Amino acid sequence: xxxxxxxxxxxxxxxxxxxxxxxxxxxxxxxxxxxxxxxxxxxxxxxxxxxxxxxxxxxxxxxxxxxxxxxxxxxxxxxxxxxxxxxxxxxxxxxxxxxxxxxxxxxxxxxxxxxxxxxxxxxxxxxxxxxxxxx
Numbered sequence: 001x002x003x004x005x006x007x008x009x010x011x012x013x014x015x016x017x018x019x020x021x022x023x024x025x026x027x028x029x030x031x032x033x034x035x036x037x038x039x040x041x042x043x044x045x046x047x048x049x050x051x052x053x054x055x056x057x058x059x060x061x062x063x064x065x066x067x068x069x070x071x072x073x074x075x076x077x078x079x080x081x082x083x084x085x086x087x088x089x090x091x092x093x094x095x096x097x098x099x100x101x102x103x104x105x106x107x108x109x110x111x112x113x114x115x116x117x118x119x120x121x122x123x124x125x126x127x128x129x130x131x132x133x134x135x
Contacts (some may be wrong), residue, residue, distance in 0.1 A: 004123055006123065007123065011093070017122070023036070023060070023110050038098070039070065040100065047121070048121065051112075066085065069081040071125075079128060082124075083125040085122055088120040092115075092116040098110040
């Protein structure tokens with residue numbers, strides 16, 4: 001199992017912004033699939049949400065490798081790209097997690113009130129623009 005790493009302090013603010021993440025993974029055919037998604041940073045792990053029974057969820061169960069990138073809404077050179085793996089999947093009881101993310105992004109609870117699950121991603125690699133991002 002790869003050693004995990006963390007998001008540097010100077011990049012954690014990206015997860016406070018309403019900046020959509022691009023989440024990539026491999027589907028059953030081995031094709032890279034990328035979706036814009038709401039994300040949250042929980043300690044040193046990234047959280048994403050998907051409806052229970054979705055193809056995305058099935059793919060993440062079968063192939064745990066994932067990549068996530070977030071670009072600031074205020075400065076296009078302030079960004080982070082991570083590679084990691086899904087290490088936990090839990091039900092989103094009462095949609096607490098997706099509602100918290102939706103509040104950050106759109107200012108209200110998530111509209112689709114169907115069962116969801118939360119995928120926890122451990123971070124194996126971090127890339128960034130470094131000094132370019134703080135201009």
